[in-house]
């Protein structure tokens with residue numbers, strides 16, 4: 001394991017992902033963890049992340065010197081670099097010399113462990129106020145910028161390395177190479193970690209945990225719950241029952257995909273509950289987005305509990321149903337562990353994810369993985385492309401893509417428009433390029449149009465294609481005009497009551513990805 005010590009501000013997750021991309025297993029730990037505890041994990045290397053503080057600020061996170069004296073290779077980045085410098089006797093000044101964004105780095109020791117084989121001039125991503133003016137004793141300075149005399153240093157003998165910038169971001173042109181140099185050359189780690197190991201390891205663990213008892217899993221049609229279910233199915237076979245609650249808010253073809261393709265690929269025991277009447281009745285007359293989310297969440301749990309009771313009743317003499325399989329991912333784990341009260345922008349309801357007071361023990365085989373790794377596991381388990389490569393779709397489904405009250409007619413209309421948009425985006429080969437493309441019906445808005453020879457008074461449809469790495473931030477996708485034109489023509493021609501298609505050109509922030 002490589003430990004990534006988190007000094008805040010989301011850099012650690014990106015670093016952990018980059019380490020995994022280098023095929024080395026990594027785990028994030030908070031900077032408040034005592035050094036002895038970190039070392040007890042027997043890490044092969046430790047990376048210190050960047051963070052928002054100044055090393056001189058009151059209450060800024062620090063590290064015990066013993067971390068650098070344990071013989072474990074350490075790589076400090078940005079804040080981690082400065083912390084390494086000050087802890088080991090170097091000098092970091094608050095010079096007022098700030099650097100933000102893309103910066104030119106000059107490598108003064110091209111043959112150094114980190115920089116070997118990379119150009120002497122490279123573009124890196126900086127974000128700092130303080131600057132290191134003198135490296136600690138025993139270290140050699142390996143790079144500088146116009147503003148910072150010591151932008152990188154290393155002590156090869158002690159296997160300690162640091163850079164002032166952020167090698168983990170894509171704007172640092174040789175960042176991945178430098179990280180790999182640290183891992184392979186500096187720390188002597190071999191790139192051996194793969195998702196195949198994860199599958200084997202998890203199957204053993206799941207068997208140990210569940211024994212001969214039974215488990216259930218809520219399927220949402222999304223990647224995470226599908227992969228988690230497939231993995232658990234492989235481990236315990238028919239001891240697992242999957243429950244798919246059809247709330248009637250799914251897109252065209254989605255329920256069939258779960259019912260046919262997923263079952264065909266995995267042989268999983270599936271219980272489908274058609275609860276669309278119930279959801280629609282509960283949503284009648286409701287326009288407020290938060291209200292909708294709460295109702296959908298509540299109804300989902302009720303239906304699920306009922307399904308669970310039925311599973312028990314159908315085979316009461318079988319082993320008890322004690323486990324709930326969840327597709328929790330590593331970012332969720334890290335975020336809930338580091339929970340420093342972020343603002344509740346929307347109450348996300350993860351259909352397939354249930355509250356813990358359901359009285360189950362959780363089986364979470366994906367809790368160490370990032371999304372792209374989950375996709376790889378899914379591929380290895382032989383799940384169909386359409387499921388593995390699926391773009392994110394919110395648990396509350398089309399219910400939060402109708403601005404206004406949710407009715408069956410409106411759902412049908414939106415389903416048609418959405419299917420056309422998806423078809424054309426796939427046809428144009430844009431699926432991988434965009435993160436997702438919500439299609440939204442402005443049911444409370446009417447617009448005048450002319451179709452055939454007559455006046456129409458219909459509704460606009462909004463296209464919201466976005467690109468993103470993690471949905472935390474997003475930009476609107478610059479789709480080719482021809483593709484937009486084709487989608488617009490088809491939707492207005494083929495979907496009754498729609499006489500206008502508009503494009504959302506807002507990034508996140510300030511807009512969120514979904515409209516509600």
Ligand code: XMP
Nearest residue numbers: 348349350392393394395396471512513514
């Ligand atoms: P927002 O709209 O918050 O969306 O920018 C960020 C990502 O989350 C998805 N999303 C949800 N996913 N339950 C989910 O499982 C929800 O309630 C929910 N709301 C939004 C959204 O599609 C985007 O990928």
